Amino acid sequence: MRLGGRLAAAIEVLEDIGRRHRPVADALRDWGLSHRFAGGGDRAAIGNIVYDALRHKRSAGWLLGEDTPRAIGFGALLLEWGQTAQSLNDALEGDKFAPPLLSDTELKAVADRRPGDAPDAVRADIPEWCVPLFEQAFGEAWVAEGSALATRPPLDLRVNTLQANRARVLAELDGTGAAPASIAAQGIRIPPIDGDGRHPNVQAEPAFQKGWFEVQDEGSQIVAALAGAEAGMQVLDYCAGAGGKTLALSAEMGNTGQIFAHDAEKARLAPIFDRIRRSENRNIQIVSKPAELAPLSSHMDIVLVDAPCTGSGTWRRRPDAKWRLTQKQLDQRRGEQSEILDAARAFVKPGGLLVYITCSVFDAENGEQVAAFRARHGDFTPVDHRKLWDSRFPGHPAAARLGSDGGISLSPALSGTDGFYVCALRRAGSGR
Template identity: 80%
Template sequence: MRLGGRLAAAIEVLEDIGRRHRPAADALRDWGLSHRFAGGGDRAAIGNIVYDALRRRRSAGWLLGDDTPRATGFGALLLEWGQTAQSLNAALEGDKFAPSLLSDAELETIAARRLADAPGEVRADCPDWSVPLLETAFGEAWVEEGAALAARPPLDLRVNTLKAERAKVLAELAETGAEPAHLATEGIRIAPIAGDGRHPNVQAEPAFQKGWFEVQDEGSQIAAELTDAKPGMQVLDYCAGAGGKSLALSAAMENKGQIFAHDAEKQRLAPIFDRIRRSDNRNVQVVAREQELAPLTGHMDIVLIDAPCTGSGTWRRRPDAKWRLTRRQLDARKAEQSAILDTAKAFVKPGGLLVYVTCSVFPEENDEQVTNFLGRDNTFAPIDHTVLWQSRFPGHAASARIAVGGGISLSPALSGTDGFYFCALRKAG
């Protein structure tokens, strides 16, 4: 397929997403199933246009003066693919599968507009209702951070130190352009793709099948490192999901001690079993039923809560979720987080840690949630997060925001990671 056919297909997928209010991955999968003639390169390029259009929906639409799938599809190519209005029309001309060329009115609008002159919410590519939240989180840098949340993401990997060293994995993945991560001790990063490119299928690599590494955002790896789990500890991963942090903690603990991986939604735990087998993690015990946690009450050195949240810190990877999210959903997540904190605290032993983590950048889910919890239970108190950060990541003081009396925040513009929040609370002992 030429660019015109790919753009037309992307517009079709964007229309499907908007009409049926469905995740982008589902819409792209269904398009591929009904257009089996499209090769892997075509599907990757179409997916890139769709995700670029979703990440940059406001700025792409603003450039063309409209917010239709056509406008955002064209705008994505102008913003992310190095195209100009003239080069794009030239590329589409004569292609019978292409959408209609940019009209004279559209060309005039594009020529008259500079993104630098756009309102802040357009440059930040964020919903209007989230602007006050981003301003509270980032202050004067909110537009820059919003724009970073709308950029293409890298592909991050975590070396499984139970089976390999980082140098060994880097050598194995040399052809992918893999480099050591900036912060995470065992992290590896493959840079964001450009244009119609696609990330390598690292899960097809023999090194992955051997369990030498896992796919995990660097911010998630950092959160696991900050937990500071040691060999021999008893740890409850209360919202374990697919088990990424459980596996990271297991490696940090050198397979010694015990990790109990639990999630209230049992289906989310399904991938953890294959991951445990592949990675040789022998101290992870999956506990699916809430009642089976009762014997752990008051005995855990660390209780990790990777709380259900809005996922606003992952918008560059899941941009469709950004436009589906509402204030009402944020309030629902906050209620869940509060209830989970009040339940999970019972498992922490005297002197142990309750660790609260989200992949959100919204203060209401982060520092404010912790402050409210401490107002309900004065047996917990924050540790010194400045000391913790400096001990784990010396020389990188500028790579995180540390709230006075609060936790640690990571973000794409500041840290180069997804948006994450980490706060460790010590139980009086």
């Protein structure tokens, strides 16, 4: 397929997403199933246009003067693919599968508008109702942070130190563009793709099959490391999900002590079994039934709460979620977070840590949630997070933002990672 056919397909997928209010991955999958003639390169390019259009929905729409699927599809190519209005029309000329060329009205809109002149919320590429949330979280940097959340993400990997080291994994991934991550000690980064490119299928690599590495955003690796798990500890990962942080903690502990992986939704735990077998983590116990948690009460050195959240810190990877999010959903997540924190605290031993994590950039889910929890439970106090950060990641003092609550925030513009928040709270009493 030429660019015109790929753009037309992307517009079709965008129309499907808007009409049926469905996740982008589902829409792209269904398009591929009904258009089996499209090769892997075509599907990747179409996906890139769709994702770019959703990341830049506001700025692309503003550039063309409307936010239709056609406008944001064309706008994505102008903003992200290095195309000009003229080069785009030239590329589409004579392609019978292409959408109609840019009209005189559209050409004039593109000629008259410069992205840098757009309103702040447009340059940030965030929903209008989220502006106060970004201003609260980032202050004067909110536009830059929103814009960074609209960029293409890298592909990050975590070396499994139980099986390999970073030099060995990098040697295995030679030719993929892989390089050491900037902050995480065991992180590897493959840069964001350009144009119609696609990331290498690292899960097909023998090194992945042998358990030498996992796919995990550098920010997720960082917040897992900040939990402070050490050899011999007793740790509960209360919202373990697919187990990414569970595996990271297990490696930090050198396969000693015990990690109990629990999730209220059993189905979310399903991938962890294969991951444990592949990576040879031997100190992980799956605790799927609430009754099995009872013996752990007041016995855990660390209880990790990777809470369900809006996922606003992951908008680079899930840009469709940005436009589906509502205030009602945010309020629902806050209620869930409060209930989970109140339940999880019971498992922390005196002197132990309750480590609260989200992949959100909103204070309502982060610092405000911690403050409300502490108001309910005065026996939990934040640790010295500057000291914690400097002890874990010396040489990177400017890569983390410390909040008034004492927690640590990461973000694409600041740390080059997805948006994450972590706050470690120590329970009063004897212990470490």
